[in-house]
């Protein structure tokens with residue numbers, strides 16, 4: 495199974511073999527994979543080589559370790575297309591999953607210079623700051639920090655933001671949403687993010703800032719989100735110009 499003469503490192507060949515077994519469903523999500531000792535016997539390599547392969551796959555989010563229990567196959571990552579402006583609630587529904595939120599902060603504050611500029615309002619104008627943990631089928635996916643001008647969403651309250659903000663904007667306020675621009679950056683979870691997202695400290699995070707506009711071009715939200723990198727990947731189709 496492992497070609498020791500191959501220029502491909504042995505740990506890499508083991509990773510590929512375990513991934514193949516996951517894709518053919520020989521190993522399913524939540525299954526425990528064989529121990530390091532068993533894997534080193536199967537592949538006829540040292541335990542150090544096996545450990546390297548397993549650690550790489552844990553870092554990639556393909557496997558996860560549970561102290562004192564073993565190493566398990568993780569759920570498949572959510573594949574999020576980068577085209578199409580959708581809400582978290584819609585994204586989860588499209589996958590047959592249920593979205594839920596835990597509201598951490600709901601406050602009316604004055605806009606900072608940065609947020610005022612991005613929302614096209616005056617500094618110190620009133621905005622809502624909303625912080626929510628977003629869950630898919632009860633599993634934490636992201637922390638969202640949203641900033642929305644009060645003048646555009648005057649009736650927004652704690653109950654509405656437990657559900658879908660986009661639905662409120664489009665269905666209740668009858669304001670069609672037009673477009674958004676997004677920046678995605680890699681970061682490492684800080685202490686509080688890792689607690690809120692139920693990750694081990696220093697796990698990888700995808701930080702996304704989205705600035706969204708109504709169909710008439712008025713900016714209506716700035717959202718700074720932290721997504722679990724082990725549960726999310728972003729996919730885009732690109733065309734040669």
Ligand code: 16G
Nearest residue numbers: 581582583658659660661702704717
């Ligand atoms: C998505 C958006 C976020 C938006 C939210 C609305 C990203 C990076 N973020 O999570 O900007 O506020 O959906 O979701 O995609 P909701 O309608 O379920 O409240």
